[in-house]
Amino acid sequence: MIQPTSLKDPKLEKLKEALLDWINSTLKAEHIVVQSLDDDLYDGLVLHHLLASLAGVRLPLEEIAPTSWAQLRKLEAVMGELDKRLEQPDDKWDVSLIHKKDLLATLHLLVAMARHFQPELELPSDVKVQVALVEVSERGIRSDVQTEVLTGESTNSESRSSNDGAGDRVEQLLTLEARKVAAVKQGLLGFVNRSMSRLGLHVSDLDKQFSDGVILLLLIGQLEGFFVPLCDFSLTPANHEQMLHNVSLALSLLTHSGLHVSSVRAQDVVAQDVAATLKILFTLLSKHAQQEDKMAAHYV
Structure with missing residues (x-):
């Protein structure tokens, strides 16, 4: 008691x-x-x-x-x-x-x-x-x-502070005019497609193609250097529950990789919340592609 x-x-x-x-x-x-x-x-x-x-x-x-x-x-x-x-x-x-x-x-x-x-x-x-x-x-x-x-005690203050910065950047970005938002999205698409080229995959719609979690899981695997077993997620999700499972797994993998995405829920990504998807991609970008990060930051 x-x-x-x-x-x-x-x-x-x-x-x-x-x-x-x-x-x-x-x-x-x-x-x-x-x-x-x-x-x-x-x-x-x-x-x-x-x-x-x-x-x-x-x-x-x-x-x-x-x-x-x-x-x-x-x-x-x-x-x-x-x-x-x-x-x-x-x-x-x-x-x-x-x-x-x-x-x-x-x-x-x-x-x-x-x-x-x-x-x-x-x-x-x-x-x-x-x-x-x-x-x-x-x-x-x-x-x-x-x-x-x-x-327990907080042990990831530096990482969390960095990722909160990515979240703040996204919130600031979405207040800008549509032309600048589109330019940043194009830069992110280039980063994603360069990372996914080894798998022969191409992303053209940043707002929608991440909502089922498949591309997100494959992208994290490519960037972090591990393979996500096909038995652990739905490669062709047929319903909301399978999509939610995929995205939840992706967020869990990010955390295990030391990346904490602030204020993003799996259901937000499945619902095609653009801000949630951008926060995840900016967090990955800030770790894996400093040159692209500077380019995106210039537009913001």
């Missing part, structure tokens, strides 16, 4: 607010509003919708689970799919704890989901809580207080 003094910690409050904002922003299109992390996630409904939105996985489950047994059954199915995807060991949470509205387990689960599915999301750093551990045995009751880490 989290100690009462830790529940009042401003850092914990900020983390809860950030997670609430993330959930509600992710599920906005589905008109789902979460007001409390303590009370609104125990029955599996919100977690199921997050799984569908973030990973493109929708399970054949009833929307509303009316009984405790049905809720546990739904949670078990949803969290089984989540645990397959989350890199962090699941000993910090389980179905029973989430269903019992255990705040500590819920926070651990949500932080792990945010780190995996939207690694560019800014969460408050260095959030720790004091946890009371109680053990009951034949010898009596023994209690202990330990420190539980929810989010």
Whole structure:
């Protein structure tokens, strides 16, 4: 159990607010509003919708689970799919704890989901809580207080600052006249096509051709020097879920490569949000092509 003094910690409050904002922003299109992390996630409904939105996985489950047994059954199915995807060991949470509205387990689960599915999301750093551990045995009751880490210290400030600059540049770019925006896009297309020429691929529409994640995954692989196994993504995505999975994987690969793209969600790229696509491309450009970067910066 989290100690009462830790529940009042401003850092914990900020983390809860950030997670609430993330959930509600992710599920906005589905008109789902979460007001409390303590009370609104125990029955599996919100977690199921997050799984569908973030990973493109929708399970054949009833929307509303009316009984405790049905809720546990739904949670078990949803969290089984989540645990397959989350890199962090699941000993910090389980179905029973989430269903019992255990705040500590819920926070651990949500932080792990945010780190995996939207690694560019800014969460408050260095959030720790004091946890009371109680053990009951034949010898009596023994209690202990330990420190539980929810989010570690920030270690990528330099990289994040650089990439925030790329995001600011894109926001500034989109306020310019159409002729200058088109010129920068043309420069980015040249950078992309030079990188993709070894695969015999050509991109002509920067606004639309990145929305299914295929070109983006292949581009990241070419620039970062690794091969993305075809079994890990959909080479010919046939629906929104497969496109969302592709783009989520691409954003995850960027993070593993040390590139954090500020304020970009997978669903934004799938929805053909030009600013989101440009932020990703400018981030790649700034690392891999300094000459092209200077040329694009000149237009901005």
